[in-house]
Amino acid sequence: MTSLDEARELLREFPVVDGHNDLPWALREQVRYDLDARDIATPQQGHLHTDIPRLRAGGVGAQYWSVYVRADLPDAVPATLEQIDCVRQLIARNPADLRAALTAADMEAARAEGRIASLMGAEGGHSIANSLGALRGLYALGVRYMTLTHNDNVDWADSATDEPRVGGLSAFGREVVREMNREGMLVDLSHVAATTMRDALDASTAPVIFSHSSARAVCDHPRNIPDDVLERLPGNGGMAMVTFVPKFVLQAAVDWTAAADDNMRAHGFHHLATTPEAMKVHRAFEETNPRPIATVATVADHLDHMREVAGVDCLGIGGDYDGTAFTPDGLDDVSGYPNLLAELLDRGWSKPDLAKLTWQNAVRVLGAAEDVARDLRATRAPSNATIGSLDG
DSSP states (O other), X not given: OOHHHHHHHHHHHSOEEEEEEOHHHHHHHHHTTOTTTTOTTSOOTTTOSOOHXXXXXXXXXXXXXXXXXXXXXXXXXXXXXXXXXXXXXXXHHOTTTEEEOOSHHHHHHHHHHTOEEEEEEXXXXXXXXXXXXXXXXXXXXXXXXXXXXXXSOBTTBOBTTSOOSSSSBOHHHHHHHHHHHHHTOEEEOTTBOHHHHHHHHHHOSSOEXXXXXXXXXXXXXXXXXXXXXXXXXXXXXXXXEEOOOHHHHOHHHHHHHHHHHHHHHHTTOOTTOOSHHHHHHHHHHHHHSOOOXXXXXXXXXXXXXXXXXXXXXXXXXXXXXXSOSOOOBTOSSTTOHHHHHHHHHHTTOOHHHHHIXXXXXXXXXXXXXXXXHHHHHHHOOOOOOOHHHHHO
16 A cells, blocks of 8 residues: 555545635635635636545545635625625535534534534634624634634734834734633644734633644744744644645745745736736746746655654644645645654554644644633623733
8 A cells, every 4th residue: 555545544534624614705806706706616717726525535634724814805794794694605506515613613513524624714803993893703603713813903903024113012902812712713833923822821711723834944034933932832732734835834935925026016917926827927937937846745845844843643634725836746725634654654653643734733733722712701791801902
C-alpha cells in the first residue's frame, strides 16, 4: 500500500476538519450568490477550488465556511448576514452531502452519517461594528468563530498587516474576547498582530484557534505565528491550523506577492480580488514575472516545525481555498488533502498523530469552548459594554 493509499484510508475514518474556506465570498464575487450558476454539487474546476465532488475526493468531513466580508465595505454587518444566508442556502440545496453543525456533537453526528459538517466563521471584527449585541447575534445565527481582525485594524484590535494603533487589544477588545468565551464562539487569531495574539491569550479562558496561519520561523510573514505564541497553545488548549497560501508558506513568494499586489492596485483592483477580470491581470503579471512555486513539502515543513514547538495536540488544517489566487503544487484545490497526509506519513508522522491533525483536535477545541461557555453563562450575564464606555 502506498502512502497515498494509507492517507485515503485514514481519511475515511478521521476526515479533515478544514478551518477556513472562502467559497461564500467567491460566490458573491463571481455570480452574486446565483447558486445555479455555480452549483457545487457538480464539478466547478476553472471557477472554484471547492465543490462537493472534490470535497469528497479530499476526505473533508467538516468545513468552517468563512462568512468574510471586506473591511472597507460600508455595510459590513448586512453583508455578513448575506454570507451566512449563502451558507444556509448551500446546506439546504445539498442535504445528502452537507449538514449544518453548531457543536462538537454535531460534527461527530455528521461524520457518523457520512455528511460534511458545515460550520461558519466570521473573518474580521469589523463584522460586529463595535457591538457586543451584534456579536451575540452572529453566534445565534450559527457563527462559531470570529477572526478578531482581517488585513486592517479594527477600533479595538491591531492587525498583522496594518500600522499598530492600540498596541494589541484595547479594553473593549478584551471584553470582546470575554464575551466570545461566554457565548462559546472561538477566538480566531489568524490575521492579527503578534501583540494582539498575546493579549488575546492573556484574556481568553477558552481555547483559541488560528483558523489559517503557518509558522513565522519557517516563513517570515506577519500573518504567521511566532514561536513564543505557538509555545503558549498547549497551556491554552488551542490549536493552529496550517494554511496553504504560498505567500504565507514560501519565503520566496513573499516579495513576489508584494509586487503582484501592487500591480493589482495599479490596475484598479483590490489586491485580494479573484473575479475573472482580476485573474486576467494576475495571469498577465505572472507571465512576465514567474511565480515561486510552493509544494506539499513546503506546507509539511511548517507542520513539522509547529509540531516541534507546540505539539501535535495543537495542530490542524486551514487551507484558505477560494480565498487565494494561487495554491501549492499538489494542493491545487480541496481534493489535495490526501497528498499532504501522504507527505507527512513519509516523514514519519504516525496515524494517531494524523488523526489528531485532521479531526480530533478541532472537535476537542470546539467542545472545550462549549464547556467554558456553559460555566460562564451560569455565573455572568451578557455584557452590554460599549467601546465608548471602555476605551473612551
